[in-house]
Amino acid sequence: MLEHQVEPLFKATAPGGLANIFAAFLVFTLLSGTHHEADALWLTSGVILLSLLRIVVARDYLLKKTYSLQTYLNTHVFLTFLIGLTWGVCIFIQNDPSDEAIRNIVFLLNFGLIAGSITTLSTYKAAYLAYSLPQLLAIVLVFIVIDTAVSHYMAFAVFLSTVFMMTASFSINRSHKTEVELTYNNKQLINDLNNEIGIREQIQLELEDNKRKLEQTVAERTKDLVETNTDLEKVIEKKELAEESLQYLAYHDELTGLPNRNLLINRIDHSIETAHRNKQQLGILFLDLDRFKAINDSLGHIIGDKLIKQVAKRLQRTLRKEDTISRNGGDEFVVVIQRMESSEEAIGIAQKLIETLTSIFEIDSHKIHIGASIGISVFPNDGDTALSLLRNADTAMFSAKKAGGNRLQFYNESMSNRLRERLTLESELHAAINRDEFYMVYQPQVNCETGHTIGFEALLRWENKKLGHIGPDQFIPLLEETGLIYDVGEWVIHEVIDFISKGNIGDASVSINLSALQCGDIEFVDFIRDEIKHAGIKASQVEFEVTESILINDFEMTEVFLNELHDIGCSIALDDFGTGYTSMSYLTRLPIDVIKVDQSFIRNIDSNTTLENIVKAIVNMSSSLGMTNIFEGVETDAELEVVKKLNGSLVQGYLFSRPLDVINVEGWMSHERPADCQAL
Ligand code: C2E
Numbered sequence: 001m002l003e004h005q006v007e008p009l010f011k012a013t014a015p016g017g018l019a020n021i022f023a024a025f026l027v028f029t030l031l032s033g034t035h036h037e038a039d040a041l042w043l044t045s046g047v048i049l050l051s052l053l054r055i056v057v058a059r060d061y062l063l064k065k066t067y068s069l070q071t072y073l074n075t076h077v078f079l080t081f082l083i084g085l086t087w088g089v090c091i092f093i094q095n096d097p098s099d100e101a102i103r104n105i106v107f108l109l110n111f112g113l114i115a116g117s118i119t120t121l122s123t124y125k126a127a128y129l130a131y132s133l134p135q136l137l138a139i140v141l142v143f144i145v146i147d148t149a150v151s152h153y154m155a156f157a158v159f160l161s162t163v164f165m166m167t168a169s170f171s172i173n174r175s176h177k178t179e180v181e182l183t184y185n186n187k188q189l190i191n192d193l194n195n196e197i198g199i200r201e202q203i204q205l206e207l208e209d210n211k212r213k214l215e216q217t218v219a220e221r222t223k224d225l226v227e228t229n230t231d232l233e234k235v236i237e238k239k240e241l242a243e244e245s246l247q248y249l250a251y252h253d254e255l256t257g258l259p260n261r262n263l264l265i266n267r268i269d270h271s272i273e274t275a276h277r278n279k280q281q282l283g284i285l286f287l288d289l290d291r292f293k294a295i296n297d298s299l300g301h302i303i304g305d306k307l308i309k310q311v312a313k314r315l316q317r318t319l320r321k322e323d324t325i326s327r328n329g330g331d332e333f334v335v336v337i338q339r340m341e342s343s344e345e346a347i348g349i350a351q352k353l354i355e356t357l358t359s360i361f362e363i364d365s366h367k368i369h370i371g372a373s374i375g376i377s378v379f380p381n382d383g384d385t386a387l388s389l390l391r392n393a394d395t396a397m398f399s400a401k402k403a404g405g406n407r408l409q410f411y412n413e414s415m416s417n418r419l420r421e422r423l424t425l426e427s428e429l430h431a432a433i434n435r436d437e438f439y440m441v442y443q444p445q446v447n448c449e450t451g452h453t454i455g456f457e458a459l460l461r462w463e464n465k466k467l468g469h470i471g472p473d474q475f476i477p478l479l480e481e482t483g484l485i486y487d488v489g490e491w492v493i494h495e496v497i498d499f500i501s502k503g504n505i506g507d508a509s510v511s512i513n514l515s516a517l518q519c520g521d522i523e524f525v526d527f528i529r530d531e532i533k534h535a536g537i538k539a540s541q542v543e544f545e546v547t548e549s550i551l552i553n554d555f556e557m558t559e560v561f562l563n564e565l566h567d568i569g570c571s572i573a574l575d576d577f578g579t580g581y582t583s584m585s586y587l588t589r590l591p592i593d594v595i596k597v598d599q600s601f602i603r604n605i606d607s608n609t610t611l612e613n614i615v616k617a618i619v620n621m622s623s624s625l626g627m628t629n630i631f632e633g634v635e636t637d638a639e640l641e642v643v644k645k646l647n648g649s650l651v652q653g654y655l656f657s658r659p660l661d662v663i664n665v666e667g668w669m670s671h672e673r674p675a676d677c678q679a680l
Pocket residue numbers: 443458459460471472473476492512513514515545575576599632633634635652653654655659
């Protein structure tokens with residue numbers, strides 16, 4: 001505040017100083033030539049020097065502010081006082097009334113200076129007092145010193161003037177201060193306002209900046225969102241496409257593009273509903289290609305796949321539009337015949353399908369001939385659900401296949417039962433070896449002339465925990481069909497040779513039945529050789545029974561197989577002789593030692609002369625070929641008598657013994673025959 005208050009003091013120093021300097025020159029000019037000239041010179045010089053010095057100080061403050069404000073003020077006031085004092089001395093030295101006129105002019109000059117300084121010095125009271133008081137006091141003193149009535153009035157007048165001037169100066173000083181304060185406060189206010197405005201502007205700017213940033217962020221986010229949205233749409237589109245193709249794959253066969261089993265079941269269910277409503281029949285044709293597996297195995301699956309595709313095309317071409325064809329997997333196809341009037345319709349379509357598949361396929365320069373077996377089930381007779389209709393058509397197809405293939409077969413209920421039984425049997429059979437469910441029994445073969453036991457026929461038995469005793473006529477064909485016969489056959493060889501090696505039967509031989517399948521496996525001979533060698537028994541104690549069915553195999557191979565067996569030292573028996581249609585010329589080329597006359601010739605031979613004649617012929621033929629005979633299935637003394645009459649000596653039958661288990665064989669050998677010769 002003080003700073004603002006005294007600013008005019010410093011600014012007015014230069015004009016104030018110049019006024020003093022000018023007045024000093026004037027006074028000197030007035031006093032020169034008077035006896036005050038010397039004093040006037042010194043005093044005038046003093047005023048001029050001091051005024052200049054004060055100007056310098058003021059300039060320094062205004063321009064540089066090297067020292068504190070108070071220092072400048074003190075210095076300024078001090079110099080002002082010195083100027084005032086100098087003037088005061090100057091006035092005082094003129095108290096002699098020698099030249100009253102000059103004196104009064106000087107007084108007037110000083111008065112003028114003091115009056116004038118009200119404007120320049122009033123802003124700071126001390127400065128004004130320091131300047132004016134020495135001069136005014138000097139004037140008052142001079143008038144007092146003169147000591148006249150007039151001078152006393154003059155002193156009093158000057159004193160009054162002094163009081164007025166002081167009052168005026170103080171008043172100016174006060175109003176100056178107020179003005180400065182006001183100005184300052186206004187400035188402060190304006191500053192505050194400006195600050196406020198600045199702050200507001202700043203805030204406004206910040207707000208705008210934030211708004212801009214926000215808009216930018218929103219724009220960016222919107223862009224991001226739009227992009228994300230587009231991406232999402234693309235993902236969804238892709239997902240939908242993937243779902244569509246998954247959906248397609250879920251219901252179609254990839255290779256042929258035909259409906260697959262899932263879709264088929266849907267369609268059948270749907271067709272059943274319609275057929276049920278309209279009281280119509282529905283035909284399900286289950287088609288399986290004949291020989292497809294062989295083609296796939298020999299020509300490879302690429303050709304196999306191409307064949308399936310062509311088959312699909314031919315089938316589609318043959319069918320009506322409204323009928324559904326589907327691929328069930330592998331080489332199986334299923335056709336659904338809608339609105340079937342009668343089963344004749346199914347026959348007609350099935351025959352057409354078989355026909356279309358019978359003509360040759362040409363794939364990659366291979367000429368392929370296949371056929372098809374078709375099983376037919378009909379709604380509502382053969383089932384009322386898709387699954388039961390399909391299962392029954394499948395069963396019928398299986399039956400068609402068993403009957404030789406390339407044919408159609410309608411479903412009937414007995415098929416289903418047979419199939420079920422067979423499936424159970426099959427699954428049990430697979431586990432039988434590991435579960436130790438097989439065992440061997442041995443039926444003695446007796447020389448009825450000497451009463452000696454010359455050998456035994458080894459017969460396989462199967463005792464299943466769930467199904468009980470299952471006869472070989474039932475399970476042997478299954479072993480053959482499932483291929484288990486090879487493993488079970490080896491197990492039999494091992495068991496029998498082990499049985500012989502125990503030495504309980506002396507020199508008697510044991511004959512083992514072989515399936516035709518086993519006779520096609522040369523490595524099997526090696527196995528037998530090793531087993532015999534390993535057990536250390538005589539090969540002559542082992543005989544093999546084969547039936548005429550071995551002739552369905554490649555003859556050369558069968559010949560090699562039997563010769564090798566024979567070479568080991570085992571004898572070969574031809575089983576069930578007379579039941580087949582064997583060409584004798586073939587048989588003579590095989591190393592056969594024994595012909596077993598089938599029990600069907602022995603049964604009731606005593607009362608049937610035709611049978612007797614046939615057996616007589618067999619015996620003659622055998623002896624002419626150097627073979628011996630065994631007569632199977634002798635059950636009665638009467639049958640035995642006829643056999644004996646025909647020079648038959650080797651017999652096997654219930655008359656002597658039923659097949660025996662290992663323990664009873666021991667008893668048999670020691671002639672302690674089982675009391676009732678019960679079958680085991
Ligand atoms: P198969 O080779 O003709 O065996 C003789 C069958 O006649 C045996 O039946 C035997 O028990 C039965 N038999 C013996 N004497 C009489 C009799 O006086 N009267 C009557 N009614 N039957 C008699 P099984 O044991 O049921 O065998 C049936 C067929 O099973 C066998 O006929 C044979 O072909 C086959 N088989 C048995 N075991 C084996 C084996 O280990 N391997 C092979 N591949 N087939 C076997």
